[in-house]
Amino acid sequence: xxxxxxxxxAFDAIETPFGKTDKIVGGAATFSGLSATxxxxxxxxxxVVGEDFxxxxxxxxxxxxxxxxxxxxxxxxxxxxxxxxxxxxNSRDTLSTDLNVLADFDPKxxxxxxxxxxxxxxxxxxxxxxxxxxxxxxKPKLVVLDTMNYWMNVxxxxxxxxxxxxDVLTINDEEARQLSGEYSLVKAxxxxxxxxxxxLIIKKGxxxxxxxxxxxxxxxxxxxxxDVFDPTGAGDTFAGGFIGYMAKVKSINFNNMKNAIIYGxxxxxxxxxxxxxxxxxxxxQDEITVRLQQFVALSKFDIAE
Amino acid sequence: xxxxxxxxxAFDAIETPFGKTDKIVGGAATFSGLSATxxxxxxxxxxVVGEDFxxxxxxxxxxxxxxxxxxxxxxxxxxxxxxxxxxxxNSRDTLSTDLNVLADFDPKxxxxxxxxxxxxxxxxxxxxxxxxxxxxxxKPKLVVLDTMNYWMNVxxxxxxxxxxxxDVLTINDEEARQLSGEYSLVKAxxxxxxxxxxxLIIKKGxxxxxxxxxxxxxxxxxxxxxDVFDPTGAGDTFAGGFIGYMAKVKSINFNNMKNAIIYGxxxxxxxxxxxxxxxxxxxxQDEITVRLQQFVALSKFDIAE
Numbered sequence: 319x320x321x322x323x324x325x326x327x328a329f330d331a332i333e334t335p336f337g338k339t340d341k342i343v344g345g346a347a348t349f350s351g352l353s354a355t356x357x358x359x360x361x362x363x364x365x366v367v368g369e370d371f372x373x374x375x376x377x378x379x380x381x382x383x384x385x386x387x388x389x390x391x392x393x394x395x396x397x398x399x400x401x402x403x404x405x406x407x408n409s410r411d412t413l414s415t416d417l418n419v420l421a422d423f424d425p426k427x428x429x430x431x432x433x434x435x436x437x438x439x440x441x442x443x444x445x446x447x448x449x450x451x452x453x454x455x456x457k458p459k460l461v462v463l464d465t466m467n468y469w470m471n472v473x474x475x476x477x478x479x480x481x482x483x484x485d486v487l488t489i490n491d492e493e494a495r496q497l498s499g500e501y502s503l504v505k506a507x508x509x510x511x512x513x514x515x516x517x518l519i520i521k522k523g524x525x526x527x528x529x530x531x532x533x534x535x536x537x538x539x540x541x542x543x544x545d546v547f548d549p550t551g552a553g554d555t556f557a558g559g560f561i562g563y564m565a566k567v568k569s570i571n572f573n574n575m576k577n578a579i580i581y582g583x584x585x586x587x588x589x590x591x592x593x594x595x596x597x598x599x600x601x602x603q604d605e606i607t608v609r610l611q612q613f614v615a616l617s618k619f620d621i622a623e
Numbered sequence: 624x625x626x627x628x629x630x631x632x633a634f635d636a637i638e639t640p641f642g643k644t645d646k647i648v649g650g651a652a653t654f655s656g657l658s659a660t661x662x663x664x665x666x667x668x669x670x671v672v673g674e675d676f677x678x679x680x681x682x683x684x685x686x687x688x689x690x691x692x693x694x695x696x697x698x699x700x701x702x703x704x705x706x707x708x709x710x711x712x713n714s715r716d717t718l719s720t721d722l723n724v725l726a727d728f729d730p731k732x733x734x735x736x737x738x739x740x741x742x743x744x745x746x747x748x749x750x751x752x753x754x755x756x757x758x759x760x761x762k763p764k765l766v767v768l769d770t771m772n773y774w775m776n777v778x779x780x781x782x783x784x785x786x787x788x789x790d791v792l793t794i795n796d797e798e799a800r801q802l803s804g805e806y807s808l809v810k811a812x813x814x815x816x817x818x819x820x821x822x823l824i825i826k827k828g829x830x831x832x833x834x835x836x837x838x839x840x841x842x843x844x845x846x847x848x849x850d851v852f853d854p855t856g857a858g859d860t861f862a863g864g865f866i867g868y869m870a871k872v873k874s875i876n877f878n879n880m881k882n883a884i885i886y887g888x889x890x891x892x893x894x895x896x897x898x899x900x901x902x903x904x905x906x907x908q909d910e911i912t913v914r915l916q917q918f919v920a921l922s923k924f925d926i927a928e
Contacts, residue, residue: 406806501711504849525830537844537921544809576924616842617922619881621915
C-alpha cells in the first residue's frame, strides 16, 4: 500500500547570507518524498519535469522513491525558482519563477499507483489536486492537502471543492486567518473544519504548529535553532514527515497525528541545516532518534495529569 | 519569607472591540501581585499612588496583599494610562500616559519587607530597579527582572548594571533580538545570559514562551483562545504567576521554572478574559487546576524519552 505525493519537482537557485547555489534539485514533492522515505518505504511521486532534468532523477530514486508518475516532457524545461533570503532568513524575495513544463501539468497516475492509501496533495492549483483525486479509483485512507494564500486569491471556489474531499489541511497562520476571516485561530479552525477537513494543521514556522480536530488542540514546539542555513523546503519536509509517520502507524487519530507533527517538525529541522535537499539525503535513523528526544526535552514539564 | 513585587499601581482606561472602561485599577504590580496570591500567601507590593487612588487599595488588600510599601502621595495623582486595542487585539495605540506621581517614584522598602526572598522587579526605570536591590539588606534568593525595549533605547548602561544582579530576565522576542543584536533566539539567549541572568524567559504572546538556562531550552505553549477580551496586564500576570510558583516550591532550578512558566501562562490566560483585573479577583483553585490540565493536554505527545 503506497504513499503517493503529488507536487513540484524543480530546479532551485538559492541565495542566503551563507552562500549561493547554482541550479540544484528542489520542488515540494522532492522534499516531501525524501522526508517520507525515512518513515515509510513505499513512496511514489507524481510530477512533471523537462528533458533538462536528466540524471537528477537519480537523487530521488536513490532513496527508493518510485518515479513512474513523474512525466518527462521531451524538449521541455523543468520548473525553475530562484530566490534570495534576507538576513533574518525569515523572509525572502523571489527572483524568478519559470513555470516551464509545470504550466501544462496534468497529473498522470500510473496503474501501479492505484494502491495509494496515503495521499499528499502538495501546493499546486486546486484543479490539479481535484484531477488527482478523480483519477484514483479508490479514495485513499488519508488525504493531506497543502495549499497557500495565492490559491485563496485566484481560485477560492475550486479550493473549497478540494477542501470537501480531504482529511487534513496544512496552511500557515496568516492563511488560516484569510481563509476563515477570523483572527482567533480557534475560531478560524472551527470555520475551516466546517469546510470539509477533519483535521487542520496551522504551521507557524519558528513558533511551531497547531493541530485542531476531534474537538482537541495540540501545540507542537519548533526546535529553536542557532543557525538556519537555508529554509527552502522546510514546510514540504514537514508535510512529508507527517504523512510518512501516519503511513507507518496506519491508524488515523488525533494522538497519532500529534506524534506525526513532531516527526514532521524534526525532519524539517534537519532540512534547514544545509542548502536544498542536501541534508535530507544522508540522515541516519540514529540522528532522527536524537532529534526526536530533543523535542521531548523541549516540551516536557511535570504537572500531573 | 516574602515575595516582594516592585512596579506600577495605576489607573487604566481601556478600549477594546468589545467595550470600553472608565478609569479602572491597573498597573504591573497590581496584576503581578493578584496573580501571585493564588500561589503564595506572603505577597508585598512596592509602588506609589496619588491621593486620588483612595479606597481602590482595598481591591489589592482584599486578596491579602501587603501594601505597606505603597507610598501615597498627598495631593498627588496616580499614574494613568489609556489605550485602544485594534481589532486583532494584538496591537494597540496608547492614547495617553500621565506619569503623575510615578515621575518622582523613589521606592521605599519598609522594614517588614526585609524578609524578602523572592523579588519581582517590574518594568520601570533601571535606576528604580537598582535602588530597590540596594535597599534590600540581604540578596533575595531569586530576583526576576521585567524590562522593555524603551529602557534599551534610553538607559542601556543602567539596564546592563541591573542585569548583572538578577537571576531571571523576562522580555519578548523582539526585545531579546534588540538587546543581543542576534536574530536567532538561541544565539540571543547565549549573549543575554552572558550579561548576568542565569535564566532567560522570552515571551512570545500567542506563541507561548521560551526558557533558556542551565544549557537547556524549554518551549511553553500558549493556550489558543477563542476570545481575548482585554490583553492588558497579561504579561504582568504571567510574571506574577511565575514567581508565585517559584516562591511556593522554593527550589530554584530549571525543572521548577518550566512548571512556573506553565502556571504563569495559565494565570495570564484568565487575565485576558475580562477587562483589567476583574477576572483575577474571583478565580478559584478548581478553575486553575482545570486550566493547568488544558496546558498538559495541549502539549503532551507520546514519543518515548
